[in-house]
Amino acid sequence: MMKSSKDRYTLSNLKLASKIKILLSILFLGVFSINFFESLNYPNYFYSHFRIIPQEANLVFGFLIILYLYSNFRHRLTNKLLQISAGLLLISIIPALLTTSSQFTARFIKVASRYDWTIEQKQELVIGKLVYFLNFVKRTVRPDSLLAAPPESLPWHYTGSSQYIRAWLYPVTVETYYLDKIEPLSADYYLISSEANGAPEHLWPDFPLAAEKIIIYDWENDIGIEYPGLDWNPDDWKGKSVWGLILTQKI
Amino acid sequence: MIAELLPIFFFLGLQAISLCLFVLNNLFKINLLQVPVWPFWVTLAGTLIYFSSKRSKFVLVTLILSVLFSLPAFWYPVTDWDAVTLFDFRAKILMQTGQISDVLFRAKISEYPLFTSLIHFFIFRSNISSPMPLYALVYLFFGLHLYSLFHRILNVRTSLLFSLVILLAPKLFEHSLIAYTNLPYTIYLIIGTFYLYIWTNNHRRADLLLGIMFCLSTFWIRGFPFGIIPIFVAVATRIKSRKIISAILLLGGLIAIYRFWPVNIKLLLEVLDFIKWGVIKYYFPYPLIFVLTLIYQIRARAKNWFMPATILGFWAAIILGNYHYALTDPVFARIPDALQRTVMFINPAISLYFVLLSTNKSKT
Numbered sequence A: 001m002m003k004s005s006k007d008r009y010t011l012s013n014l015k016l017a018s019k020i021k022i023l024l025s026i027l028f029l030g031v032f033s034i035n036f037f038e039s040l041n042y043p044n045y046f047y048s049h050f051r052i053i054p055q056e057a058n059l060v061f062g063f064l065i066i067l068y069l070y071s072n073f074r075h076r077l078t079n080k081l082l083q084i085s086a087g088l089l090l091i092s093i094i095p096a097l098l099t100t101s102s103q104f105t106a107r108f109i110k111v112a113s114r115y116d117w118t119i120e121q122k123q124e125l126v127i128g129k130l131v132y133f134l135n136f137v138k139r140t141v142r143p144d145s146l147l148a149a150p151p152e153s154l155p156w157h158y159t160g161s162s163q164y165i166r167a168w169l170y171p172v173t174v175e176t177y178y179l180d181k182i183e184p185l186s187a188d189y190y191l192i193s194s195e196a197n198g199a200p201e202h203l204w205p206d207f208p209l210a211a212e213k214i215i216i217y218d219w220e221n222d223i224g225i226e227y228p229g230l231d232w233n234p235d236d237w238k239g240k241s242v243w244g245l246i247l248t249q250k251i
Numbered sequence B: 001m002i003a004e005l006l007p008i009f010f011f012l013g014l015q016a017i018s019l020c021l022f023v024l025n026n027l028f029k030i031n032l033l034q035v036p037v038w039p040f041w042v043t044l045a046g047t048l049i050y051f052s053s054k055r056s057k058f059v060l061v062t063l064i065l066s067v068l069f070s071l072p073a074f075w076y077p078v079t080d081w082d083a084v085t086l087f088d089f090r091a092k093i094l095m096q097t098g099q100i101s102d103v104l105f106r107a108k109i110s111e112y113p114l115f116t117s118l119i120h121f122f123i124f125r126s127n128i129s130s131p132m133p134l135y136a137l138v139y140l141f142f143g144l145h146l147y148s149l150f151h152r153i154l155n156v157r158t159s160l161l162f163s164l165v166i167l168l169a170p171k172l173f174e175h176s177l178i179a180y181t182n183l184p185y186t187i188y189l190i191i192g193t194f195y196l197y198i199w200t201n202n203h204r205r206a207d208l209l210l211g212i213m214f215c216l217s218t219f220w221i222r223g224f225p226f227g228i229i230p231i232f233v234a235v236a237t238r239i240k241s242r243k244i245i246s247a248i249l250l251l252g253g254l255i256a257i258y259r260f261w262p263v264n265i266k267l268l269l270e271v272l273d274f275i276k277w278g279v280i281k282y283y284f285p286y287p288l289i290f291v292l293t294l295i296y297q298i299r300a301r302a303k304n305w306f307m308p309a310t311i312l313g314f315w316a317a318i319i320l321g322n323y324h325y326a327l328t329d330p331v332f333a334r335i336p337d338a339l340q341r342t343v344m345f346i347n348p349a350i351s352l353y354f355v356l357l358s359t360n361k362s363k364t
Helices: A017-042 A044-051 A055-078 A080-114 A120-127 A129-141 A161-170 B002-026 B038-054 B057-072 B080-099 B117-125 B132-148 B158-169 B182-202 B207-221 B228-237 B240-261 B265-280 B284-302 B308-327 B337-344 B347-356
Strands: A146-149 A173-176 A191-193 A211-218 A223-228 A244-248
Touching: A017 A044, A017 A055, A017 A080, A017 B265, A055 A080, A080 A146, A080 A223, A080 B057, A080 B158, A080 B347, A120 A129, A129 A161, A129 A211, A161 A173, A161 B080, A223 A244, B002 B038, B002 B057, B002 B117, B002 B132, B002 B182, B002 B207, B038 B057, B057 B132, B080 B117, B080 B308, B117 B132, B117 B347, B132 B158, B132 B182, B182 B207, B182 B228, B182 B347, B207 B228, B228 B308, B265 B308, B265 B337, B284 B308, B308 B337, B308 B347
Parallel strands: A146 A173, A146 A191
Antiparallel strands: A191 A244, A211 A223, A211 A244
16 A cells, blocks of 8 residues: 555654654764774875864754753753763763774774785884884894894884894893993994984994994894994994894904 | 663773683683683673663664764774883783793782783783773763763763763873773772672672772772772761761871871872872863862861761872882882872862862752
8 A cells, every 4th residue: 555645764754753853863874984084094194185083073952962861851860960061971981982983993904905005004003114124123133142222212112122022032132322331332233223213313323343244224124234344433434324134253 | 771881891800811811720720722712792681682672772882982083093003112011011922821820020910910911811812912902892882871970860961971070080091092991990999999889879889899899809909008088988978977977087087197107207298299290280171170169068068078088098098109119219209100100099079079079969
């Protein structure tokens, strides 16, 4: 039997409550999409393209939900203090729900599109190209050797952290150099670092050293270029952004 | 019942694996590389088969959710600083030497217990290249555990909603892909607190035991004292005399003052300022929700004071702990992120307090 025009499920025949539910569902999808594309690309992706800040869209959506819940369910929570608390909790968790669900979904797509990445490529996302240099150092130095690293201060954020370098190069022993140290460490190797970390570049070691050989890391080919019998003099290398190793001359 | 047993098995199973490895090497001097991992996996398979025979649909849903949560996590390597330099590093040393004594140089075991490091080791020994799924699964099972506990007194829809409210507390989801100890610490503490809260209502010995076990488990994850607070408060709720409770609180206050005497007021104010912007402002509006809910509890004369007293105890411990740390480190406020991570359990605790009170269950 055909339905009459009065009974048909058209938008104009729907009750106001149903219309609001549909509107909120569409809004949810819209705000979710904004968060999803932001998670999939980079922070400020949506702002740079459409001048929309996802966090603000989430808050607006959160307020709409609170209004909806207040107008429909306030009899369930009659106390004003609890109503305010519930509102505050909702304004925190609704944006969290949007970002969490979008990040979780985006995670699948990101992983699926990068399923064949090597471990170095994944690590590169966090510490940059340094991963290849650290792996080169690990390949080059003897496991039972002592390596001197830059002092634990900026700009040597990674290379100046004995804990970080030690974890990467284990079982190599790593000691960071102290700024006020007069006598050079009797290390087997010195790490050459031009780490800048946003600060002006500061080549290290910034003092001369008697060397058996200097190995400069070639970033493009992931190999070391050796300079046998050449002592380390920082003035010779300044401004060249060199990274590598100094094999010290043991007396 | 199965809905609750499965997460209990998961969480206490993790504790059992790590403690077992620790005891085997530390007490019986067995090299960990000689310890087979298959008995653990056989036990897991056997348990799942047993649970399936009882409630196959629930086990199937849990398995599907587990795959869904852990699958993308397999892609991620360990990259976060503390994990690279400590938690995962210790597991990598163990993979080479099999001796716990070889990892002790890195950090004090009392401050940084071996829980996650030994689980990482167990994962690596099982030929799984990344330990990251552990954290995704811990997050998922936290949700399942909360659901099962709410479902004891509430219907399915409300239980799911309340579990979601707690799961969405700040930082928890973010930490499901960070190999730090903060997420497991938070989860064991909150589950333990929840069990103890239930015990204050029903006085079932099993809930008390589980609450104590979960709270004590936190000491094997990080060397923080928060786990003792819910246990202490739960015991205090059994003391009927107000005089005795007042005397205990007074004694505790006097011991704290004696411990930190002479109090450096300037430093204490600096610590309070650090907590104000580092925690209260950062986690706003959760602290305000706590205050409003507390006022409601007082006005409504709700009788069960376990949750608010526990949360107040957490705040007191946060202040005292930071003051204690500030005495030894003059630049104590340089890593607010570390403090925020450490105390991230405060938000799910506040959410839990709110939802429990709003269901009127605390009035009884």
